[in-house]
Amino acid sequence: MSAKKKLVKKKLVKKLIKKSKAPLKKASVTKNKPKAVVKKAKVLSKKITKPKAVAKKPAKKQVKVIAKAVEKAVPAKKIKPVKEKKVLVNKIIKENIEKVVAVKRPRKSSKKPVITLPPPPKIEVSNYPKNKIKNILISQPKPAEGDKNPYLELAKKYNLNITFRQFIKIEGLNSQDFRAQRIDILEHGAVILTSRLSVDHYFRICNEMRITVPESMKYFCINEQTAYYLQKYIQYRKRKIFFGHGTILDLVDVIRKNKDEKFLLPASDVTKEQIVDFLDELKITYTKGTFYKTVSANLSDIKSLSEFDLLVFFTPAGIKSLKQNFPNFKQGGTRLAAFGYAAALLVKELGCRLDIFAPNPQNPSMSGAIESYLKESNKR
Numbered sequence: 514m515s516a517k518k519k520l521v522k523k524k525l526v527k528k529l530i531k532k533s534k535a536p537l538k539k540a541s542v543t544k545n546k547p548k549a550v551v552k553k554a555k556v557l558s559k560k561i562t563k564p565k566a567v568a569k570k571p572a573k574k575q576v577k578v579i580a581k582a583v584e585k586a587v588p589a590k591k592i593k594p595v596k597e598k599k600v601l602v603n604k605i606i607k608e609n610i611e612k613v614v615a616v617k618r619p620r621k622s623s624k625k626p627v628i629t630l631p632p633p634p635k636i637e638v639s640n641y642p643k644n645k646i647k648n649i650l651i652s653q654p655k656p657a658e659g660d661k662n663p664y665l666e667l668a669k670k671y672n673l674n675i676t677f678r679q680f681i682k683i684e685g686l687n688s689q690d691f692r693a694q695r696i697d698i699l700e701h702g703a704v705i706l707t708s709r710l711s712v713d714h715y716f717r718i719c720n721e722m723r724i725t726v727p728e729s730m731k732y733f734c735i736n737e738q739t740a741y742y743l744q745k746y747i748q749y750r751k752r753k754i755f756f757g758h759g760t761i762l763d764l765v766d767v768i769r770k771n772k773d774e775k776f777l778l779p780a781s782d783v784t785k786e787q788i789v790d791f792l793d794e795l796k797i798t799y800t801k802g803t804f805y806k807t808v809s810a811n812l813s814d815i816k817s818l819s820e821f822d823l824l825v826f827f828t829p830a831g832i833k834s835l836k837q838n839f840p841n842f843k844q845g846g847t848r849l850a851a852f853g854y855a856a857a858l859l860v861k862e863l864g865c866r867l868d869i870f871a872p873n874p875q876n877p878s879m880s881g882a883i884e885s886y887l888k889e890s891n892k893r
Contacts, residue, residue, distance in 0.1 A: 636858075641868055648820060653677055681830045684806055686803060691802070692722075698724055701800065704779065708739060714804040732753060736757060774797075778800065781807050819845070848866075
């Protein structure tokens with residue numbers, strides 16, 4: 514019986530071995546099939562992940578046991594919850610807080626304020642009949658030979674007789690009169706020069722008072738010609754000399770950059786109000802000093818103004834000289850031309866008629882305004 518049992522056992526073992534080997538054969542046959550391989554890979558991954566999950570469980574249990582042991586060893590203190598304090602605020606205070614939050618603070622704009630001077634007064638020109646013009650008196654010095662002059666060109670074009678005669682002359686203040694103004698030149702670190710005359714008389718006063726102008730002095734000139742004229746007295750340095758293009762408004766940005774400087778304005782006793790208004794608008798510290806004065810010239814060589822059909826003036830001082838030299842002047846058919854608002858207003862204040870005015874929108878120059886008048890008066 515023992516032998517039979519052994520045979521039965523052997524058969525059972527063989528069957529079991531065959532069963533265990535059977536799936537391996539199928540796998541070997543279906544190696545090229547991708548689907549079967551993917552399924553088995555999933556199964557294998559599941560089998561591999563299970564023991565890892567099982568391995569983590571004892572670690573968690575150990576942590577819990579350690580935590581319980583620590584709690585028993587060190588008794589935890591009971592922490593009382595903090596009660597929030599109620600802040601009582603009046604309704605008025607609440608409303609004020611809401612207003613402060615609601616109001617937005619205005620941002621400081623980086624844009625520089627634009628300088629705008631008040632508009633000049635309107636100048637009305639008379640409707641007096643535009644009779645033919647032949648003889649013209651211009652209150653300016655005679656130009657040098659060879660120099661181009663717009664009035665000489667008009668004379669050739671319209672066959673006119675033009676006479677040049679200066680109605681005013683410039684006299685420099687002496688050092689004693691200048692000291693009476695109590696102006697310390699060396700206190701100022703910058704000078705505003707509006708003409709060549711201002712350049713000449715500025716350095717003349719400095720020489721008379723034995724003042725050496727420092728090299729650090731800055732010069733702000735109204736145009737390029739005035740700036741280059743400084744070479745007569747100083748060495749031209751671009752860093753210290755600034756110039757515009759004919760008007761004081763061109764110097765706005767440059768003066769703003771140097772607003773910490775104290776400026777000196779050498780001028781005559783008759784200064785253009787536009788320049789003073791401009792400097793006041795910029796809000797800079799400056800001193801206006803009288804370095805020279807305009808005086809009426811002696812016009813005894815002119816016998817009668819009735820010889821001229823047109824009198825041309827460029828400054829209020831020239832018109833004052835007319836009244837001083839010819840107190841009994843009667844305009845009659847003589848036409849008057851004035852350049853600038855101050856001169857035009859003075860003509861009307863003296864009770865005279867203004868026939869030509871410049872600058873105007875159509876003619877920025879006096880020669881252009883005269884020519885436009887001649888086109889109508891000298892048609893025939």
